[in-house]
Amino acid sequence: MQLTEISTHSFRNLSPDPVFFGSGVTLISGENAQGKTNLLEAVATLCGQRSFRRAKPTEMAAGGGGFSVAGCWISNGLEERLSVQWQAGAGRRFLRGDKTVSFREASALAPAVFLSPDDRDLLTGPPSERRRFLDRLVMASRPAAGADLVRYERVLASRNALLARSRQTAPAAGELETWTDELVRAGTAARRHRREALALWLEHFAQLTARAGTPYTEIGISYSAREETAEDWRHALARLARQEAARGYSLAGPHRDDLLWTRHGRPLAAEASAGELHRTVVLARLAEWHAVAGTTGQRPLFAVDEFDAGLSARWVEAFLRELPPAETVLVTTASDPERWYPLVDHVLEVRSGTMTGRPLSVATSRKKMS
DSSP states (O other): OEEEEEEEESSTOOOOOOOOOSSEEEEEEOOOOHHHHHHHHHHHHTTHHHOOTTHHHHHHHHTEEEEEEEEEETTTTTTEEEEEEEETTTTTEOOOTTTEEEEHHHHHOEEEEOOOOOGHHHHSSSHHHHHHHHHHHHHHHHHGGHHHHHHHHHHHHHHHHHHHTTTTOOOOHHHHEEEEEHHHHHHHHHHHHHHHHHHHHHHHHHHHHHHHHHGGGGGGEEEEEEEEHHHHHHHHHHTTTHHHHHSSSOSSGGGOOOOEEETTTHHHHHSSSSSHHHHHHHHHHHHHHHHHHHHHSSSSSSEETTTTTTTHHHHHHHHHHHHOSEEEEEEEEEEEEOGGGGGOOOOEEETTTTEEEEEOOOHHHHHHHH
């Protein structure tokens, strides 16, 4: 899918003027705090994703009360128009043309993979960041499975609400057992989807690390669940019943699982250098793109914020040559962009939230050089 145009209203510091994109790799340059990351965040919001900055909608809305983002896509030769509106107190509303669509439908219509400096949390942050990565992978690579993830979240919220109320009022006979049965059924499906999506992703990650060589080929990744089977989970819930009643929330299940990154039997975060961690995350996102493309039959948009930050010139050149064959690739930089001109197709310059296009100083494209 190719993103050809995007426009915003009251989204951070971005101008309401439309921004147009050509096919291939677009380099978005500009000094810090000019709007480069804001533009990528608007694209992510349009694609039915949460902010890769972990920002709340109120933070993205210029006045705090609301914003809108609209875009035009070309898919299989047909034009698609997608938009999202957010209003305080009303939430987000996605539109495909004039028809309202769900958050999950918007994600499926506009698949995209984003890489940002904050993605190091995938390796060094809390388990919630790695679960978020897995669930995003499930939603993007097999949208139909997303319904099971949503179902688990709803059942978990209902069971937690019952546990919280039970500290004051005893639940009706059998009520907690009913929600426990629902939790185990929904959670077992969620874990299955996560493991299947992870196995697919691992195939592509292994190919990328093989090309990168040592020490990346030595990385081990595994899904960690405290309960291996549904029966184990039921036993754990029975054992934790008193603690759950005292705390008012569920203490076992997929919401407490983790994705373990290791090397030489030790946590990767403790074993690898800062540069190795950064490059590992780059490989992880590239593998995510290939996994989503392979299962959906679509080539997702790929976007990288500050793509050359923390990487040597050699690694940046290798990364640019490793970029996936997406119709739309967006990369931002705060450094001098001219040295990357031979490896990109288009350049946009950002000043105070306004985008301006200008011709490349070196009239060759990445494709011609590969």
